[in-house]
Amino acid sequence: MKKKYVLAIDQGTSGSRVILFDYSGRVLQSAHRELKQFFPNPGWVEHDPLEYIDTTLTCLKEVIQKCKIDVSEIASIGIANQRETIILWDKETGKPVYNAIVWQCRRTADYCSSLKENGYDELINEKTGLVIDAYFSATKIKWIIDNVAGVKEKIKQNKILAGNVDSWLIWNLSKGKYHVTDYSNASRTLLLNINTLNWDDELLKLFDIPACILPKLKPSSGVMAYTDKNILGIEIAIAGDAGDQQAALFGQACFRSGMAKNTYGTALAVMMNIGDKPIKSKNGLLTDLAWVIKDKATYAFEGIIFNGGSTIQWLRDGIKIINDARECDILSEKVEDTGNVYLVPAFTGLCVPYWDMYARGIIIGITRGTTREHICRAAEEAIAYQTADAIYAMISDSSIDILSMRVDGGATKSDFLLQFQSDILGINIERPKITEMTALGAAYLAGLGAGFWDNMEELEKQWEIDKIYKPSMDDKKRKELYAGWKNAVQRSLAWAK
Numbered sequence: 001m002k003k004k005y006v007l008a009i010d011q012g013t014s015g016s017r018v019i020l021f022d023y024s025g026r027v028l029q030s031a032h033r034e035l036k037q038f039f040p041n042p043g044w045v046e047h048d049p050l051e052y053i054d055t056t057l058t059c060l061k062e063v064i065q066k067c068k069i070d071v072s073e074i075a076s077i078g079i080a081n082q083r084e085t086i087i088l089w090d091k092e093t094g095k096p097v098y099n100a101i102v103w104q105c106r107r108t109a110d111y112c113s114s115l116k117e118n119g120y121d122e123l124i125n126e127k128t129g130l131v132i133d134a135y136f137s138a139t140k141i142k143w144i145i146d147n148v149a150g151v152k153e154k155i156k157q158n159k160i161l162a163g164n165v166d167s168w169l170i171w172n173l174s175k176g177k178y179h180v181t182d183y184s185n186a187s188r189t190l191l192l193n194i195n196t197l198n199w200d201d202e203l204l205k206l207f208d209i210p211a212c213i214l215p216k217l218k219p220s221s222g223v224m225a226y227t228d229k230n231i232l233g234i235e236i237a238i239a240g241d242a243g244d245q246q247a248a249l250f251g252q253a254c255f256r257s258g259m260a261k262n263t264y265g266t267a268l269a270v271m272m273n274i275g276d277k278p279i280k281s282k283n284g285l286l287t288d289l290a291w292v293i294k295d296k297a298t299y300a301f302e303g304i305i306f307n308g309g310s311t312i313q314w315l316r317d318g319i320k321i322i323n324d325a326r327e328c329d330i331l332s333e334k335v336e337d338t339g340n341v342y343l344v345p346a347f348t349g350l351c352v353p354y355w356d357m358y359a360r361g362i363i364i365g366i367t368r369g370t371t372r373e374h375i376c377r378a379a380e381e382a383i384a385y386q387t388a389d390a391i392y393a394m395i396s397d398s399s400i401d402i403l404s405m406r407v408d409g410g411a412t413k414s415d416f417l418l419q420f421q422s423d424i425l426g427i428n429i430e431r432p433k434i435t436e437m438t439a440l441g442a443a444y445l446a447g448l449g450a451g452f453w454d455n456m457e458e459l460e461k462q463w464e465i466d467k468i469y470k471p472s473m474d475d476k477k478r479k480e481l482y483a484g485w486k487n488a489v490q491r492s493l494a495w496a497k
Contacts, residue, residue, distance in 0.1 A: 003075035006447045007063070007236075008439040009056055011081045011165050012244060013102065013266045016052065018059035019439040020067055023452070025462040027436060029067045031059035038099060043106035043348065046099035049087045052165060053172045060232065071232050076223075077173075078240030078446030080247035080438045081165040083188045086140040088162045088213070090154060094176065097160070098148045100168075101140040104267075104306060104348050108139035109357040120206065127193045127200055129278055129287030131355055135304070137164060138190035138207045145209070155210055162213040164189070166241050170225050173238065178225035181215040182241040183297070187289040192217075194278055194289055197297065220246070220291035221449040240446030244438045245269035246290050249300060251441030252406040252432070253463040255456050260394065260402050262387050263437065264411035268308035270390035272301045274398060283393035284353035291445070301397065303352040303390025307345040307361075309411050311379050314347065321372045329414050332377040341365040342488035343378040345386075346495075353393050354489065358497035364488050383411065384421040385485040391425055404428040404468075408437035415469075423473035424482060433466040 005028070010017040015034040022028055033055035038046040064071060084103035089096045101107070112132050115124075124132055134140075141162050145151050154160045161171070167181045186192040186199075191209065193200040197217070204211055218224040218241070225238040242250065245263055249271045252261040257275035262268060271290070278287045278299045290300035307314075315322050322328050344350075346359040363375065395402055404427055411417055412431050422429045434440055447453045 002073070003452060004073045005069065006075050006443040006452055007060070007077045008443040008446070009060070009077065009079045009169065010244065010439040010442065011052055011056060011079070011169060013082045013104070016055035016059055017439065018056065018063050019436060019443070020063050021440065021443045025434065025440060025443070027434065029063045031062040031066070033058055041107070043109070045102040045105040047085070047102055049089070049096040049100045049168060052100070052168060056169060057231070064232065071234055071236070074236055075452040076237045076239035076446040076450035077227065078442030078444070079166050079169055079238065080242055080244045080442035081169065081185070083164060083185060083243035083245070084135055084137050085165050086137045086144070086162065087165070087168045088141065088144050088151065088160055089168070090159055091161045091176065092159055094172070097151050097154070098144050100165070101143065103135055105140065106134050106348055106357060108134040108143050111139055111142070112357065124190060124203070125280070127195070127203060128190055129187070129194045130190055131284065131286070133355060134357060135351070136188060136190040138203070138209065141209050142207050155213060158212065160213050163215045167215040170238055170241070173227045173231055174225050175228035175230070177228070179215045180218045180224050182218050182220040182224070183289045183292040184220055184242045184246040186217055188243055194287065194299070197292070219293060219295070221293045221445040223449060237450050238446070239449030240442050240444070242291055242442060242445055245271055245302065246288065246300070247441030247445065248408055248437040249273065249290055249441065250444055251437035252408065253460045254406065255460060258398070258400045258402070259406070260391070261406040261408065264308055264383065264407065264409035264417070266308065266310045268305035268383065268387060270303040270305070270387055270394070272394045272398065272402065274299050274301050279397065281393070281397045283396055284355050285390070285393050285397055286352070293448070301394050303393060305351055305386040305390065306348050308383050308386070309409070310347070311343070311345040311382060312411070314345070315376060315379055322376065325411070325414070328376045328380065329416050331373045332380050332416050335371070335373045335377055338378040338381060339365070339367070339370055339374045340484065341370055341374045341378045342485060343375065343382045344488050344492040345379070345382050346492045350489070350492070352390050354493065356493050358494050359492045360495040362488065362492045364491055380414065380417050381420055383417060384424050385482065387421060388424050388482060402427060404430050406430045406432065408432065408435045418469045422469040422471045424478060426471045426475070426478060429469040430465055431467045431469070433464045
C-alpha cells in the first residue's frame, strides 16, 4: 500500500503530543495528554517515566482512530523530545530504577560547582560545546547511580540501561529490541565529544559513568528502530529522532548557516545554524550538534532560557493573577509600559549569557502605582529580553548579522509578545503558518529517513509565512529598556548561593 503519512511524537516537559502529517507537511490530526510534575525538594523536578509511555501510546492510538487510516499507509515515525531529562531502567524488568530527573532539576548544582572549582570548565567545553551545569544529563545519571540503592550492583550485572526520553520511548516502542539515540540528543549529555562524534572516554571516567549503559549513537534521519508489531498492529520504522529544539530548527527549514529560530515553549530555545564546523562561543552560548544526516554533521549555536512560557504559567498557577495566557495578553495591552517594573524569571537559575545556577526570580521597580497589568506586561517582556540576550551573543560570536528570526511554540499566538520581540531586537520576526515546528521537524527527519521526501530542498519549499512583525521602536528607547533589563538581572544573581 502506498505510504501517505508520517507520524511525529513530540514528548515535552508538560505533556506528550502525537501529530499525523501528510506529504505537504499539513497537520491532519493530533492528540495531547498532560504529564504530572513532581517537586520532591526545592529546585528538584521529576516525572514518572511510565507516564511518557502511557501518554504517548494513548495519543498514537487516538490519532490513528480519529483519522481512520490504515496503519500500513504510515511511512515512518519521528521522535522529538525534551532533552537532558534522564531515565535509568532495569533492562530485564523494563522498570525505571527511579523517577525521570527532568532537565529543570537543580539537585546536582553543588556537584557542578565542585567540578568548576577543580578546573574542568575548559575540558568539558572543548569536548562537548556545553558548560558545566546541573541542566545537562551526565550529573543526573551520576546522581542516580550514587544515590539509588542497588543501581551500582545492577550495573555490574549488566542489567541497567540509561537514556534520555527518546531512548526510553524507542526501547519501549520496540519492546526492548533497540537501545539507541541520535547525535543531537547525545550532544546534550556532557558525554559526547562533538568533534569526534563518539561517547568520550575521558568524560565517562570523570563522571564515573560506564559506557555499557549508554545507547548506541545513530544519525538523526534514517531508520534506527522498528516498533513492535503489537503496538500498532504492524512494525513501523522509527526513522527520525532529535532533541526538541534541534527538531524545531529543522522544522523551520533553517538549513543554511546564519538562519535562526526561537521556540517559545515552557523554556525558550534560541538557535542558529552555524554550518558544518563547531564554533567556540565567547559569550556563554552552547554549541550543539543540530543534526547528523548521511554522516554529515550540522552544528548550531544555542541560547537556552529556562523559563519562557513557564513564567506565564507561574502568573496563573503560582500567584494566581490570571486565568489563562490570553488574559495575560489582554492585561499587558491595557498599559503603555511596565511602569519601570522588571520581572526576572530566574526560578531555576539563569542560562546564557549569565550561567548562574544560584540566580533567583525577582520583580523590581514596584511602587504603590504598580498593578497586575504592569506585572503581566513585565512577564511577557522578560521573555523577549531573555531572547535578546541570546541573539546578541550569537551575533557577537558568529560575526553574522541576523536580519530575521523564525518563531514557533505556544506563545507565538501572542501578537503583543512578538511585536515587542521585534522592537527590542530591531529585526523582523517571522511566524510561519504551521507553528508545531518541533513535531514537524521530527516528521521531516523521519520522512527523509524513510524516503517519503527525497531531499531538504523539497522541505524548504513547504515553509510558509503567516505574519511578519517589523520593529517600530526607536533605537534610543530600545537601548534604554534593554539597559534596565540588564540592571534588573544583576540584582537577581547569586541569590540562592
